Structure formats: structure tokens, C-alpha cells
Amino acid sequence: MQNSTSIGFIGAGNMACAIISGLINQGISADKIKISDTDEALLSLRKREFNLEVFTDNSELADKVDIVVLAVKPQVLSTVCRQLQSTLKNDTLVISIAAGIRTHDIERWLGGNKAIVRTMPNTPALLNQGVTGLFANEFVNQTQKQLAGDVLQSVGQSLWVEEENMLDAVTALSGSGPAYFFLMIESMTKAGVALGLSEQTAQQLSIKTALGAGMMADAGKESPRELRAKVTSPNGTTQAAIESFQDQDFEVIVAHAMRAAYDRAGELAVELGECD
Ligand SMILES: NC(=O)c1ccc[n+]([C@@H]2O[C@H](COP(=O)([O-])OP(=O)(O)OC[C@H]3O[C@@H](n4cnc5c(N)ncnc54)[C@H](OP(=O)(O)O)[C@@H]3O)[C@@H](O)[C@H]2O)c1
Known part of the structure; x- marks a missing residue:
């Protein structure tokens, strides 16, 4: 400007x-x-x-x-x-x-x-x-x-x-998106506590992992898919976790959640547009 x-x-x-x-x-x-x-x-x-x-x-x-x-x-x-x-x-x-x-x-x-x-x-x-x-x-x-x-x-x-x-799709992705990552951090923290970590340690590990993974993806040298493949050794711990996510249709869960946000954005636009 x-x-x-x-x-x-x-x-x-x-x-x-x-x-x-x-x-x-x-x-x-x-x-x-x-x-x-x-x-x-x-x-x-x-x-x-x-x-x-x-x-x-x-x-x-x-x-x-x-x-x-x-x-x-x-x-x-x-x-x-x-x-x-x-x-x-x-x-x-x-x-x-x-x-x-x-x-x-x-x-x-x-x-x-x-x-x-x-x-x-x-x-x-x-x-x-x-x-x-x-x-x-x-x-x-x-x-x-x-x-x-x-x-x-x-x-x-x-x-x-x-x-x-398409702004309704943007709303469903990046507008509401920070909350999806906060939910992931909350869930990983709870799961870490269930595995015996203190809440403070589990939360710190979850937050720094989200930040680090975001920074690696943002660096753009490799796609998120390539980055994931790199940290997933055959028969290793990450593969066990990813297979568990996939068994429970993780991608479908995410797609349904974003569709719900998209539909709600459209409804809200109509409701708010009627505030005359
Ligand atoms: N915060 C975010 O991260 C975020 C993200 C995406 C989009 N947005 C959008 O950004 C907009 C602003 O959000 P915000 O978080 O900055 O809200 P905010 O902190 O509540 O600021 C809005 C300001 O407008 C004042 N206001 C109310 N009526 C007014 C009037 N007639 N004339 C002039 N000023 C008036 C409010 O005063 P009072 O408090 O006294 O009412 C308040 O100081 C919202 O429409 C929100 O949807 C925000």
C-alpha cells in the first residue's frame, strides 16, 4: 500500500x-x-x-x-x-x-x-x-x-x-480451521496424559509438535504427504498410529466436519443478510 x-x-x-x-x-x-x-x-x-x-x-x-x-x-x-x-x-x-x-x-x-x-x-x-x-x-x-x-x-x-x-469454503477451511488444530492439540494432550505424561508436559509436546509440523509443511520443500511418508517407517510407531486413524476413517471425519461448517456458513449468510 x-x-x-x-x-x-x-x-x-x-x-x-x-x-x-x-x-x-x-x-x-x-x-x-x-x-x-x-x-x-x-x-x-x-x-x-x-x-x-x-x-x-x-x-x-x-x-x-x-x-x-x-x-x-x-x-x-x-x-x-x-x-x-x-x-x-x-x-x-x-x-x-x-x-x-x-x-x-x-x-x-x-x-x-x-x-x-x-x-x-x-x-x-x-x-x-x-x-x-x-x-x-x-x-x-x-x-x-x-x-x-x-x-x-x-x-x-x-x-x-x-x-x-468459495468464501464459504474458505470459512470452513481456514476460518474455522484454527479450532480444528486446537481440538487436535487438546486430544493429543489428553491421550498423552492417559499414557502417563503430566498434563503440562503433554500439552507442551502437543503444541510444539503442531508448530514444528506446520513450519515444515510451510517450508514447502516437500508436500505434506511426502513429509508424512518420511516420518512413517515401515512397521514403526507412526505407521501403527496412522493405520489406526485410517481404520477409523479420519479423512471422512474431516470431510464431514468441513461440510458442516460450509453448510452453516451459507445458512448464516442468509440469516445475517436479513438483518435489515
Ligand atoms: N477476531 C478474529 O480473529 C476474526 C477473524 C475473522 C473475522 N473477524 C471479523 O472481524 C470483525 C471484527 O472482529 P473483532 O474480533 O475485532 O471484534 P471486536 O473486538 O468486538 O471489535 C468490534 C468493535 O466495533 C465496535 N462497534 C460496535 N458497534 C459499532 C458501531 N455502530 N460503530 C463503530 N464501532 C462499533 C465494538 O464496540 P462494542 O464492543 O462497544 O460493541 C468493538 O469495539 C467481526 O465482524 C468478525 O466477524 C474476526
């Missing part, structure tokens, strides 16, 4: 804070970043943390920036968008990080024909280790697309999808 572009965040909560930190770490000047919220104490905190211009009036903020990031909870998004109808300029890029709300609902609430990028970040974004799926509606131009990608890359990696319903 160029330092001449100004960006305003509506909602000064955890996600906005993570993205602002990321932008500042990338060298974006704090005087190009503005923030609004209904919580004045939180705004004072953000002002102290980042030395930003703060607003209690969302439309006043929207009038002053090139990019508006909608960083409020999905349930209040329709109210916030309607507040922006009269002040949002036609060339302002709107980026929504609100989970589950579709672009045509945001566009309807904003009064139509607006350049909107809908994103699905995940919680590791709070540690700059996120991965975000992005979708652009038909009013977003190439420059704005680049800008939206840059903004979300400040908290990790960003990947575009061509069809909006």
Missing part, C-alpha cells in the same frame, strides 16, 4: 488493531490511518497506542479516507453501512472483514454500486500469522484489488477467490 493512500477502520477492536499494527510495521504512516468506534475509552487506547486520528462518527471518518475497512461484528454491519450511505464517495474502496455477510447485502445497505472486497481472515491474524480469503465485487478495479490484498497481507497471507460462495 502506498503512503499516499488513507485508510479508515470502523470498529477499533481486536482485528482492526492487528491490521493497523501490521500496516504500521510495514511502514505506513500513522497519519494515513484513522479509526472510529462507539467506545470512547477504546478509541483513547488506540490513540495512545498508535497516535491515530479517532472518530466517534463513522460517516465523518468515511468522508476522509480512500479505503474504509468495516471491522465491526456482523450483527451491527447493516446499521453501520446505512450510516455511510450519504457520505461514502463513489471511488472509496470498502473492505469488509465481517464474517459471513455477502457483498450484495453490504452493497444494498450502502446504497448500491460500491466497490466492495469481502474478506475472511482467521484468528492467527492477531499474531500476523493469518491467512485471508478475498472476493471482489464487479465495481472493484485492479488498483483497488491490489490495495485490498496489501491491507490483508499486513496480517499474513492473502488469497483471492473468483466466486463469492
Whole structure:
């Protein structure tokens, strides 16, 4: 993102804070970043943390920036968008990080024909280790697309999808995904305790193993399948465990869970889109 572009965040909560930190770490000047919220104490905190211009009036903020990031909870998004109808300029890029709300609902609430990028970040974004799926509606131009990608890359990696319903698949995979790995860590910890380890030792071993395996996969030298094959010696301990997983249809269990998340994402989008 160029330092001449100004960006305003509506909602000064955890996600906005993570993205602002990321932008500042990338060298974006704090005087190009503005923030609004209904919580004045939180705004004072953000002002102290980042030395930003703060607003209690969302439309006043929207009038002053090139990019508006909608960083409020999905349930209040329709109210916030309607507040922006009269002040949002036609060339302002709107980026929504609100989970589950579709672009045509945001566009309807904003009064139509607006350049909107809908994103699905995940919680590791709070540690700059996120991965975000992005979708652009038909009013977003190439420059704005680049800008939206840059903004979300400040908290990790960003990947575009061509069809909006693919964001439901992103939600089922990386959006909800951190919880799947936390469940794996919990389950491995419990199993380690059952085998005689202390809870603290079992938990530490589980967490560091998840982290190390993730880092090896992320290094990209070999595929996850190749990495797994390498640590699975014939007739060894890992093979015994993997065969036990496979006997109980581990892949089917994962596929069913992600299908449930995908279906629920579609249902929630309809429910949240009806919050008029
Ligand atoms: N946290 C994550 O890891 C994560 C991951 C993916 C997507 N998201 C999405 O990111 C969005 C923000 O999440 P978050 O965790 O940052 O939420 P958050 O910490 O609750 O922040 C939202 C902020 O918006 C404020 N707010 C409420 N109504 C407002 C209004 N009318 N105008 C301006 N500000 C208003 C809230 O104030 P009050 O607290 O006083 O209501 C709060 O300070 C959500 O839509 C969520 O779905 C978050």
C-alpha cells in the first residue's frame, strides 16, 4: 500500500488493531490511518497506542479516507453501512472483514454500486500469522484489488477467490480451521496424559509438535504427504498410529466436519443478510 493512500477502520477492536499494527510495521504512516468506534475509552487506547486520528462518527471518518475497512461484528454491519450511505464517495474502496455477510447485502445497505472486497481472515491474524480469503465485487478495479490484498497481507497471507460462495469454503477451511488444530492439540494432550505424561508436559509436546509440523509443511520443500511418508517407517510407531486413524476413517471425519461448517456458513449468510 502506498503512503499516499488513507485508510479508515470502523470498529477499533481486536482485528482492526492487528491490521493497523501490521500496516504500521510495514511502514505506513500513522497519519494515513484513522479509526472510529462507539467506545470512547477504546478509541483513547488506540490513540495512545498508535497516535491515530479517532472518530466517534463513522460517516465523518468515511468522508476522509480512500479505503474504509468495516471491522465491526456482523450483527451491527447493516446499521453501520446505512450510516455511510450519504457520505461514502463513489471511488472509496470498502473492505469488509465481517464474517459471513455477502457483498450484495453490504452493497444494498450502502446504497448500491460500491466497490466492495469481502474478506475472511482467521484468528492467527492477531499474531500476523493469518491467512485471508478475498472476493471482489464487479465495481472493484485492479488498483483497488491490489490495495485490498496489501491491507490483508499486513496480517499474513492473502488469497483471492473468483466466486463469492468459495468464501464459504474458505470459512470452513481456514476460518474455522484454527479450532480444528486446537481440538487436535487438546486430544493429543489428553491421550498423552492417559499414557502417563503430566498434563503440562503433554500439552507442551502437543503444541510444539503442531508448530514444528506446520513450519515444515510451510517450508514447502516437500508436500505434506511426502513429509508424512518420511516420518512413517515401515512397521514403526507412526505407521501403527496412522493405520489406526485410517481404520477409523479420519479423512471422512474431516470431510464431514468441513461440510458442516460450509453448510452453516451459507445458512448464516442468509440469516445475517436479513438483518435489515
Ligand atoms: N477476531 C478474529 O480473529 C476474526 C477473524 C475473522 C473475522 N473477524 C471479523 O472481524 C470483525 C471484527 O472482529 P473483532 O474480533 O475485532 O471484534 P471486536 O473486538 O468486538 O471489535 C468490534 C468493535 O466495533 C465496535 N462497534 C460496535 N458497534 C459499532 C458501531 N455502530 N460503530 C463503530 N464501532 C462499533 C465494538 O464496540 P462494542 O464492543 O462497544 O460493541 C468493538 O469495539 C467481526 O465482524 C468478525 O466477524 C474476526
